């Protein structure tokens with residue numbers, strides 16, 4: 001007789017790094033006899049993988065924990081764990097404020113959960129794990145998950161040494177740390193064996209990646225060229241990169257590697273030099289624009305994306321207008337933008353020239369209108385083109401499928417018999433702000449992964 005397996009429910013907030021970590025956690029727990037469930041109500045173990053980047057993100061954890069309290073009261077033996085960046089930043093406070101929480105695990109301590117679950121003695125020390133021990137984490141979590149989608153994330157670098165004045169990441173994820181090229185290559189090969197066709201290499205500063213084994217693979221550009229040799233892998237992406245770490249080798253990869261997709265997320269944050277300086281970004285607007293010019297020379301059709309923060313302390317109307325003008329000058333295919341949120345312990349939060357909320361909201365609305373118009377017109381420029389699309393999942397209605405264009409746009413098409421994981425040529429007929437749709441042209445895995453004209 002087999003004992004029924006326990007069920008785990010994981011809810012993930014924040015960035016792709018958390019999505020990757022949640023998948024790793026899932027695999028780890030599967031090896032411990034847990035199966036996953038999509039509802040908290042029937043779970044034996046509930047895990048919240050949290051984000052601390054802005055106040056709203058962090059506060060969600062406490063309201064979610066409040067909602068989960070009855071689940072624990074109604075069923076005996078249910079355990080609740082908080083992992084991720086809020087766990088790292090305020091682990092002890094979580095235990096104090098939310099007694100429903102059984103375990104707290106910072107991003108570098110996930111491999112401790114099985115031990116914590118099995119421990120008889122759950123003293124406070126045993127329930128809180130927030131040490132930094134990155135090597136251990138990757139080694140212990142390396143047991144590979146079965147691929148769930150043809151497009152997968154692979155963390156190659158974690159942590160940050162840049163200390164932008166607004167940001168908590170250096171405190172929650174620790175110092176910059178790169179995984180070895182060997183470890184990454186093995187993981188990507190295993191994913192491809194499981195049917196993965198596209199990988200997105202992840203890091204808080206992914207382009208600061210450097211092989212800790214000091215082999216002959218030079219920086220992220222070298223790593224991409226190395227991974228591009230893996231048969232069966234069709235597409236490579238990477239995120240998030242910092243303008244200061246965009247080196248010649250990486251720019252060259254955009255010119256030379258057909259599997260590297262023509263899309264780059266390169267956050268600018270602000271278009272005003274005094275604000276960039278106050279943010280400690282370490283570059284000026286001119287430096288960023290010069291970089292973009294070199295990248296566009298290497299890959300003329302590249303789609304650019306960025307993050308922006310409005311209302312950083314001291315931001316004047318003229319500073320904000322400089323951001324608007326930078327967006328008009330550069331032109332983005334997509335972008336994320338946020339109101340500045342003062343985070344405890346960061347230099348920005350201590351400043352006495354905070355911008356009032358209504359002014360932040362006004363600036364954000366203006367910026368989002370401009371970015372939205374750029375995104376809509378970029379998407380509309382695809383109408384009439386035939387794009388290679390990697391089919392990833394079912395669409396909104398029966399018979400519809402959804403995949404990504406080379407430029408990371410969601411593309412919908414009716415194709416009831418299409419197989420996920422194949423590359424399809426789709427003629428784009430409609431576009432709106434968030435997605436494209438069109439009709440099937442050809443079923444071929446010969447589709448050029450980046451649709452660049454091959455020179456004969």
Ligand code: SAH
Pocket residue numbers: 053054166167168169204205240241242267269307308309338339340341342343
């Ligand atoms: N490493 C990346 C960013 C990681 S955080 C980089 O350097 O670009 C993702 C985005 O969240 C940031 O680019 C920034 O735009 C936003 N962000 C970070 N801290 C913030 C804060 N305190 N308030 C508002 N937005 C913030």
Ligand code: SF4
Pocket residue numbers: 160161162163164167168169170204205242
């Ligand atoms: Fe945060 Fe700056 Fe590091 Fe990005 S580079 S993670 S914004 S401190």
Ligand code: F3S
Pocket residue numbers: 013014015016017018050051052053084085168169172173
């Ligand atoms: Fe959030 Fe941590 Fe990612 S703070 S954005 S989950 S690195």
